[in-house]
Amino acid sequence: MAKSWKNPVFQAFLADAKAQLGEKVLASCIACHAPAAAVTADYKFESRVSQEGVTCNFCHNVSAVDPSSKPASYTFEDANPLLMRGPYSDSDPGSAHSFVYSEIHTKGEFCAACHNYSTPGTDIPIEMTYGRWKTSKAAAGGKQCQDCHMPPYAGQAAPRISKMNRDKVHAHSFRGPRGGALDSVATLKAVVEGGRLKLSVANRRAGHALPGGGGGMRVIALSVSFFGGAGESLSTTSVQTYGIQYADAKGKTPVPKWLAAKVARQTEIPPEGTVVEWCQIPPKAKKARAILVYHFIDPAYVPALKQRQVDLTGHQPVVLARAETKLP
Numbered sequence: 001m002a003k004s005w006k007n008p009v010f011q012a013f014l015a016d017a018k019a020q021l022g023e024k025v026l027a028s029c030i031a032c033h034a035p036a037a038a039v040t041a042d043y044k045f046e047s048r049v050s051q052e053g054v055t056c057n058f059c060h061n062v063s064a065v066d067p068s069s070k071p072a073s074y075t076f077e078d079a080n081p082l083l084m085r086g087p088y089s090d091s092d093p094g095s096a097h098s099f100v101y102s103e104i105h106t107k108g109e110f111c112a113a114c115h116n117y118s119t120p121g122t123d124i125p126i127e128m129t130y131g132r133w134k135t136s137k138a139a140a141g142g143k144q145c146q147d148c149h150m151p152p153y154a155g156q157a158a159p160r161i162s163k164m165n166r167d168k169v170h171a172h173s174f175r176g177p178r179g180g181a182l183d184s185v186a187t188l189k190a191v192v193e194g195g196r197l198k199l200s201v202a203n204r205r206a207g208h209a210l211p212g213g214g215g216g217m218r219v220i221a222l223s224v225s226f227f228g229g230a231g232e233s234l235s236t237t238s239v240q241t242y243g244i245q246y247a248d249a250k251g252k253t254p255v256p257k258w259l260a261a262k263v264a265r266q267t268e269i270p271p272e273g274t275v276v277e278w279c280q281i282p283p284k285a286k287k288a289r290a291i292l293v294y295h296f297i298d299p300a301y302v303p304a305l306k307q308r309q310v311d312l313t314g315h316q317p318v319v320l321a322r323a324e325t326k327l328p
């Protein structure tokens with residue numbers, strides 16, 4: 001969150017968006033990626049705070065969120081920037097700031113401000129994380145986004161100021177796919193059925209679909225390699241790609257979210273769900289090895305980013321699961 005403005009991959013795509021749509025596109029991007037700059041209309045980023053991405057003050061000054069598919073649907077209350085809104089009605093901030101209890105901060109609806117939106121006018125879905133969570137069993141069971149991404153622990157909220165011990169404070173790590181959330185999130189099974197290879201991909205514990213968001217950017221690729229009797233490699237087949245990919249007005253695909261004129265393809269692994277894919281077995285194949293790989297960046301964009309020497313640290317693909325089976 002703190003890096004959402006400085007993130008070099010974001011900066012590279014922002015430069016493209018400006019080149020394609022003009023400087024005015026900046027205002028729409030920073031509404032989510034640098035909201036402190038957006039709410040102060042600091043479009044030149046003269047203040048250092050503007051560069052701090054999704055900041056403490058920003059989130060704790062939000063007084064309401066419209067969880068619809070409107071982009072950046074938060075109400076930022078700037079009348080008193082030192083009035084912090086949060087989950088406690090008995091906060092103990094000393095003289096640092098004043099506080100008020102805010103129910104929205106304890107609910108997944110809060111995150112919908114930025115993690116749920118469609119393109120205004122054309123209504124093309126971009127971020128669907130909140131919507132997919134809302135209809136999941138996790139949500140029905142009362143699990144909020146915060147429970148998984150800001151896991152609660154017992155301790156002190158601000159140890160230097162308040163000695164109050166609490167049953168529940170929230171890790172502000174916003175643990176996501178870069179922070180270990182991908183470990184064992186999906187499972188993969190491979191069996192032979194009716195002469196074909198049957199692959200079952202299950203979403204074990206994301207509280208929403210897989211991939212969880214990042215429309216037009218994150219994709220999960222399922223492929224199979226076949227080997228002969230002596231272990232020699234025969235072929236590799238791409239079986240499925242999960243994620244949402246857009247086409248522009250001329251039908252070119254994939255294109256990034258700001259050029260989306262329509263959805264070119266959309267597949268996902270639903271929350272608590274399993275999808276089944278089938279694959280033909282080539283002659284002479286004696287072993288199949290399937291692999292499920294999470295790509296932060298649609299591989300179609302990677303060569304150009306590398307050529308521009310964009311720092312891709314934290315964006316390397318991650319293997320989610322593997323499965324192997326002998327073939328008859």
Ligand code: HEC
Pocket residue numbers: 007009010013014017025028029030031032033070071072113114115116117127212213214215217218258296297
């Ligand atoms: C309504 C909020 C919102 C708006 C507006 C928005 N984004 Fe995003 N963007 C997000 C969210 C949320 C993510 C992260 C999704 C995830 O991690 O699943 C994201 C991710 C990205 C990423 C991927 C970053 C990475 O490191 O992988 C890029 C690039 C990006 N956005 C560019 C833009 C550009 C350029 C604009 C303006 C044309 C824009 N975004 C407008 C919310 C928004």
Ligand code: HEC
Pocket residue numbers: 001054055056057059060086087088105106107110146147150157158168169170171172
């Ligand atoms: C993306 C929004 C967001 C950002 C950024 C953010 N917070 Fe929070 N913070 C929350 C939410 C949401 C909660 C309440 C979680 C709950 O109760 O489920 C919270 C809770 C808190 C609490 C109450 C104790 C606790 O952990 O529950 C304190 C204190 C706090 N935040 C301080 C900070 C500080 C300081 C920063 C910057 C270093 C910060 N927050 C950044 C959203 C944010």
Ligand code: HEC
Pocket residue numbers: 001003004005007010031032033035054110111112113114115145146149150174175176177178179
């Ligand atoms: C003001 C807009 C905004 C709000 C509100 C917001 N986010 Fe985000 N979030 C973003 C953006 C932008 C990114 C993408 C940053 C990037 O990839 O550079 C992001 C990324 C993330 C990620 C992915 C981190 C990673 O490692 O890829 C997680 C997880 C996340 N947000 C969870 C939450 C949760 C949970 C809430 C609610 C408590 C929330 N966000 C509220 C804008 C927001």
Ligand code: HEC
Pocket residue numbers: 108111112115129130131133134138139143144145146147148149176177181182185205206207208209210211212213214218
């Ligand atoms: C039951 C736990 C759980 C709940 C509830 C949950 N998440 Fe997640 N989330 C995960 C896991 C596990 C991942 C890693 C898999 C992935 O990246 O899709 C993840 C990934 C993400 C990502 C990164 C998606 C990507 O692939 O780029 C974002 C953003 C995110 N969650 C936001 C949210 C928001 C916002 C909510 C509430 C509307 C929420 N999550 C609810 C477990 C949860």
